[in-house]
Amino acid sequence: MKLAVGKKVHYDSGPNMTPLVDIVMVILIFLMMTGSFGGAEHFVENRAPITTPTAGGAGGGGMVDEPLDIRLDAPTGDRFIATVDRRQFSDPDALEAHLKTVLERMQAIGRKVEDIHVVIGPGRNVKTDAVLRVYDAALLAGFTKVGFKAAH
Amino acid sequence: MKSKGLPEAHAIHPNVTPLIDIVMCLIIFFMIVAKIGVTTGAEQMDLVETKLGKRIESFGNTLTVNVRRPIAAHLMDQPRITALVDRDSRELPLIDPAGQRVLLDVLRRFRQEGGTEFTLIIRPEKELEYRFLEPVLIVARDAGVLKIQFNTKQIERVVER
Numbered sequence: 001m002k003l004a005v006g007k008k009v010h011y012d013s014g015p016n017m018t019p020l021v022d023i024v025m026v027i028l029i030f031l032m033m034t035g036s037f038g039g040a041e042h043f044v045e046n047r048a049p050i051t052t053p054t055a056g057g058a059g060g061g062g063m064v065d066e067p068l069d070i071r072l073d074a075p076t077g078d079r080f081i082a083t084v085d086r087r088q089f090s091d092p093d094a095l096e097a098h099l100k101t102v103l104e105r106m107q108a109i110g111r112k113v114e115d116i117h118v119v120i121g122p123g124r125n126v127k128t129d130a131v132l133r134v135y136d137a138a139l140l141a142g143f144t145k146v147g148f149k150a151a152h
Numbered sequence: 153m154k155s156k157g158l159p160e161a162h163a164i165h166p167n168v169t170p171l172i173d174i175v176m177c178l179i180i181f182f183m184i185v186a187k188i189g190v191t192t193g194a195e196q197m198d199l200v201e202t203k204l205g206k207r208i209e210s211f212g213n214t215l216t217v218n219v220r221r222p223i224a225a226h227l228m229d230q231p232r233i234t235a236l237v238d239r240d241s242r243e244l245p246l247i248d249p250a251g252q253r254v255l256l257d258v259l260r261r262f263r264q265e266g267g268t269e270f271t272l273i274i275r276p277e278k279e280l281e282y283r284f285l286e287p288v289l290i291v292a293r294d295a296g297v298l299k300i301q302f303n304t305k306q307i308e309r310v311v312e313r
Binding site: 017020021024025027028031042043044046047049052122123124125127129131133135136139148150151 | 168175179182183199200201202203204205206207208273276277278279281282283286289290292298299300301302303304306
């Protein structure tokens with residue numbers, strides 16, 4: 001005796017979403033790997049052109065008074081010595097604090113910050129790391145015209 | 153009368169609609185924030201860390217040069233400079249074997265085309281000696297470039313309380 005088998009009810013489960021999910025996941029992983037959120041890089045502006053002996057030693061901007069010289073040497077590969085006003089600094093923060101004091105003193109006698117030209121004179125073998133950290137310290141101290149000169 | 157009962161439904165497939173919604177949102181987010189296909193010619197290198205700095209929104213009127221130590225023995229006196237020029241990554245020596253001042257010529261061209269707003273972005277290696285950076289600055293000055301930016305890495309400024 002055959003049992004009457006109920007007609008199979010077919011429920012439409014919709015399109016198969018698995019390949020779509022696979023492709024979407026691949027695209028997502030691709031974008032996560034290749035994209036970037038801008039990174040942690042930024043840009044430090046340099047407005048004063050480099051001064052060299054052949055250029056007359058004057059910056060291109062109508063320097064009014066004597067420049068404030070920062071002599072930069074590197075006794076060892078990882079250390080630097082910045083000399084300002086016969087005082088030596090090997091720490092950028094200490095240099096920045098001293099330069100702030102120098103700027104305040106200059107402003108107290110009536111000099112404008114835009115007329116003060118800070119010139120950094122690195123040695124030939126001073127690493128760019130030290131050069132730009134000293135440059136950074138000068139800008140953080142409040143000077144606006146900071147430039148470089150030929151290597152000594 | 154036959155009572156027709158509905159057969160028991162078996163939910164064997166999870167509902168993926170919310171998953172697709174969320175994943176699509178993530179894709180759109182990453183497509184908007186990702187910078188794909190935008191290249192300035194900046195190459196992977198160890199940059200100097202500075203506290204001060206700002207972001208550049210538009211790289212339209214700029215040229216990015218990567219400055220590294222020389223590697224070739226016969227070029228030990230000049231840095232290795234590369235840049236993206238005319239959509240092609242090129243080496244721009246200070247003076248090539250033929251005596252041509254390649255970097256100066258390129259900078260003059262960009263300066264002429266870009267005007268006073270043309271910005272030269274210099275990416276020097278952290279360990280690069282100043283004697284290799286100095287000629288790049290001199291050439292930039294000779295080419296009449298008024299705006300120079302150093303590309304550095306940002307460090308967090310420690311705030312003492």
